[in-house]
Amino acid sequence: MKILRWLLAILAILITLSLSVVSSFGWIGLIILIFGLYQSAQKRKGKVTFNKPGMIIAFGILFTFGAAIFSPTEDVSQETNKKEVASEQTEIEGKKEETSETKEKEENALREKEAKEKAEQEAKKKAEAEQKAKEEKKEQELANSLGLEEVIVSRTVDGDTIELDDGRKIRLIGVNTPESTTKTEEYGKEASNYTATELEGKKIWMQKDVSDKDRYQRYLRIIWLSIPTDDMNEEEIRNKMFNAQLVLNGYAEPSTYPPDVKYSDYFVKFAKEARADETGLWAFSEDGTTKGDLDPKETTTTSSNETASSSGTESKKEEVTTSSQPESYKNCTELTKVYPNGVPSTHPAYASKHDRDKDNWACER
Numbered sequence: 001m002k003i004l005r006w007l008l009a010i011l012a013i014l015i016t017l018s019l020s021v022v023s024s025f026g027w028i029g030l031i032i033l034i035f036g037l038y039q040s041a042q043k044r045k046g047k048v049t050f051n052k053p054g055m056i057i058a059f060g061i062l063f064t065f066g067a068a069i070f071s072p073t074e075d076v077s078q079e080t081n082k083k084e085v086a087s088e089q090t091e092i093e094g095k096k097e098e099t100s101e102t103k104e105k106e107e108n109a110l111r112e113k114e115a116k117e118k119a120e121q122e123a124k125k126k127a128e129a130e131q132k133a134k135e136e137k138k139e140q141e142l143a144n145s146l147g148l149e150e151v152i153v154s155r156t157v158d159g160d161t162i163e164l165d166d167g168r169k170i171r172l173i174g175v176n177t178p179e180s181t182t183k184t185e186e187y188g189k190e191a192s193n194y195t196a197t198e199l200e201g202k203k204i205w206m207q208k209d210v211s212d213k214d215r216y217q218r219y220l221r222i223i224w225l226s227i228p229t230d231d232m233n234e235e236e237i238r239n240k241m242f243n244a245q246l247v248l249n250g251y252a253e254p255s256t257y258p259p260d261v262k263y264s265d266y267f268v269k270f271a272k273e274a275r276a277d278e279t280g281l282w283a284f285s286e287d288g289t290t291k292g293d294l295d296p297k298e299t300t301t302t303s304s305n306e307t308a309s310s311s312g313t314e315s316k317k318e319e320v321t322t323s324s325q326p327e328s329y330k331n332c333t334e335l336t337k338v339y340p341n342g343v344p345s346t347h348p349a350y351a352s353k354h355d356r357d358k359d360n361w362a363c364e365r
Helices: 002-022 026-044 055-145 189-200 234-240 242-248 264-276 332-338
Strands: 148-158 161-164 169-172 204-209 218-222 302-311 311-320
Touching: 026 055, 026 242, 055 148, 148 189, 169 242, 189 242, 218 242, 234 242, 242 264
Parallel strands: 169 218
Antiparallel strands: 148 161, 148 204, 161 169, 204 218, 302 311
8 A cells, every 4th residue: 555655656746747847837836746745744654734735735736737738838829929039030130131232232323323423424524625625726726827826915005006914015907096095086095995895814816917016016916806717708807806896896997007908908898887887986077086098088289499590580480289189009019119219198199008107108118
């Protein structure tokens, strides 16, 4: 009987122990079972602490079974929760990686786009620079072919005289604006202001005709505001030559001084247009306000006294010659063929366009 009790006790312990492995709460039931067996042994020895140790043993076994029954569900639930948490964590990490990859791709795409745009801009700038260089080279070749010199205007002396930034003074060929310096002629200040507005501080192109300088050591030049493709094309002369614009806008009269006559015919034509419209200085008088090629020819009366002696008495003979049809010569070359030493202002062949230095003597040697 005693052996049987021990076998049952050992069996109960083993079962409870096996159930305790399933759940952590099973160990509590095992402890209760062992305590009950101990109290049962004490009861047999007469040392009674609890009257019913069998109830303790039964409670320990039942507690262990209960823990075993409910613990798997809890463990599975915990395991499931762990798996769900792990899955969520994995999903979050996957999303993070995906977001990171997407962001990295976007950044790479943005960098590639920026690099592409930068390369396109650099290529565009390079192409523009090359095109500009070609245009400048072509422009320079054209300027050289026309004998044009690129310069910068520093200041205006008066309507037809300027000074460059290198100190050279330039007298515009073929035109004469009213005086505004040592003396003042009507519309002189307006002409000077116009030249200052149009030229001061700007880049221009100068063109030489025949003469290099006048007697005042001023350079004689045609002024172009931009390079013409054909310097004898009337349309380009009207739109691009400043000398012509002075005449067209009524700030200057044409004033021809051979041998610089390349554009004299154009200037006379433009002056006639301005005079017909009473533009600028032509509004003050049909003859303008200064000397020029359109001034009327002078009719000169000359007297010569001839003293003769006849029959011992002196007689004076006065001859008056009046030229009703003044002589006209295209330039000094033609005039000096007839009058080698030139002519004074009282001579029928005198014309102001031949009197370059305005000393009332035309085509003097």
